[in-house]
Amino acid sequence: MTKVQEHFDHVGSYLRPAALKEAREKFANGELTQEELLKVQDELVKDLVHHEVENGLKVVSDGEFGRSWWHLDFLWNLIGFETYLQEDSYKFHGAKTRTTNIRLNGQVAENPEHPFYRDFEYLKSITPEGVTPKVTIPSPSLVIDRDHRSDLYADYYEDWTAFLDGLAQAYHDTIQHFYDLGARYVQLDDTTWAFLLHQLETFKDEPEKRAKFEKLAEDDVYVINKALAGLPEDLTLATHICRGNFKSTYLFEGGYHTIAKYLGQLNYDIFFLEYDDSRSGDFSPLTDIWNGRDNVELVLGVITSKDPALEDVDAVVARIQEAAELVPLKNLGISTQCGFASTEEGNILTEEDEWKKLQLIKTITDKVWG
Template sequence: MIRKSLNLKEDIQMTLNQIKTQFPYRYDVVGSLLRPAMLKTARAQLAAGTLSAEDLTRIQRAETKRVVQRQVELGLKAVTDGEFNRSWWHLDFLWGLTGVGHYDYQQSYKFHGSQTRTDNADLIGRIAFNPDHPFFESFRYLQSLVPAGVVVKQTIPSPTMLFRDNRSDNWHQFYPTWDAYLDDLAQAYHDTILRFYELGCRYLQLDDTTWAYLISRLNATQDDAVAHQEVVDLAENAVYVINRLLTGLPEDLTVTTHICRGNFKSTYLFSGGYDDVADYLGRLHYDGLFLEYDNARAGSFAPLKKIWHNDPDKRLVLGLITSKFPELEDPATITARIHEAAEQVPLANLALSTQCGFASTEEGNQLTEDQQWAKLKLVKRIADNVWPES
């Protein structure tokens, strides 16, 4: 992909000498996989003080090797570690950045019908790249497992997750201005991604629930000008930080995002179509976006045209296969929906995945491992039929 320069006010003209789109693949995996019982038990034993960190790492690596082999056997061209190196999809990574601490939020995140644990992150200093971030060692191990022709996909949370949910309330203790904080946050992410690149990463994804949150808040604040402006400011801040961190990254590094509506024990956080955030999403300089479209809560395909933004190298990955429930979708129905989406965006710029990962937290969704693999197999089967060249 051609890495665009940062300019939030005008479209970027693509050069004639473009790098052919490789990722996301026509069939792709979002990221997290169900945690095996052995790994869950090991984490509980570590917390109880009956297992060493070294033993947890040994178990984690053995289970990671197993699921990587299974993904390769399924024919996936990009594989993840299932996010087995973390308990939360976002917090473990944020805690590894310089300037981020761990505290008890004393509140559960507001999922429908389920309560989460109460961990959270907050600023304890100026935010910065941590050269000893534990995710780097996990990446090295994952990279050692993949055979030729298979790419490692590294997932981390979007930086927007650090200026939501009270995590940056005390920014003024460390920064003279909010903009200075946002610049440091973007730089910390930029440097972190470059380190992954140095280790061999060529495909990285930023997971993000902020846009789904904004969908709900933009609607809810229409009659309150002050509150609505705060939401708009959050959206603009998100565009600024994301595009700033992407600026100047290597051209052969693909960076995508997954727009998530929440995923905990097969429940969700947010509802609503992409209409209200489509313009913002269209301004983001990602190479691809994974979009949840597994039920009516996602709305219509109409916003896809704005999100795609006439970018010939951008792929939109339709999350039409749910990761929340075990029932397998009808291939003909999914194929028809893909072609319906192609009325908004060229078929060549579309791909297929599950709507989310299978275990955004270590608790996981209400499926078995066999049902999880059946879902991923279905994604590949349908994609092979729709895009036979894949």
């Protein structure tokens, strides 16, 4: 059994090149066909992969160039969901998003014609030997009692547990399909845990209100682990625990201590954890997240993707050494705290800046892990 563990990794999304944004706009206006858009996208993904490999990454993504949102494009292409425009945008600090959302319109199931399969097949076809192509999709927890996405479950399922089981099965089948296409590294991105750490802390002295969010955390663990159960042994499964990432702003703040015991139960091989500023708290929860699992890697997001300023190498090395007092160094890695463009708008930095960030991470990785 071979699992990916590189110490130097990246969450997955990259700034969309101007040519891609222009092509997507022309497609939306009916000036380009789907085939013409994909031709532009493929050429830009090919160039991106070249740069990823050139900068020392052994795991590459397609930059999420084929999607507008990090999560919604995947979800609305599953069977059982539809899109709609909600009244309010998502509450980021100092920036407003578009109002797109998804909701149930039937029982959830894998979509054998999901466009992400096609995008992965192309990525795999251009990935050099010795490099692993990574799939990034949102966690099923994004659907469980979040932003009204599961409000209509009773219209299609006998009860809540039947809905959770159906969602888990849809995810399991989807991940297995990616595996059958050649994927050996699938990452589930997740903002729900940041939402929960905020709620659990907010209601720490109000047990009745807190109980609702404790139940949601338990449901998330149940669905995620059920979705991952029985997948092939040589498939690396990762998650990214995100506090929000839109135009260099964020949604949530708070340390991992309120959710660490739940994360420690999740059957992932790799955890990407945000640690780029004081909003993230200290390293003490790492012990519970790692939970003594020898095969688990915690990737510390100690380099920010929100700001072009480069971190001090010695300061970052010192932070890694601090974390290594709690978790063995061999079980640690580093990355940016999030991708560079969780939505197509992207963070406030340039493409040159993002490569400088990755070069910095490579320099630090070589210094720490040799």
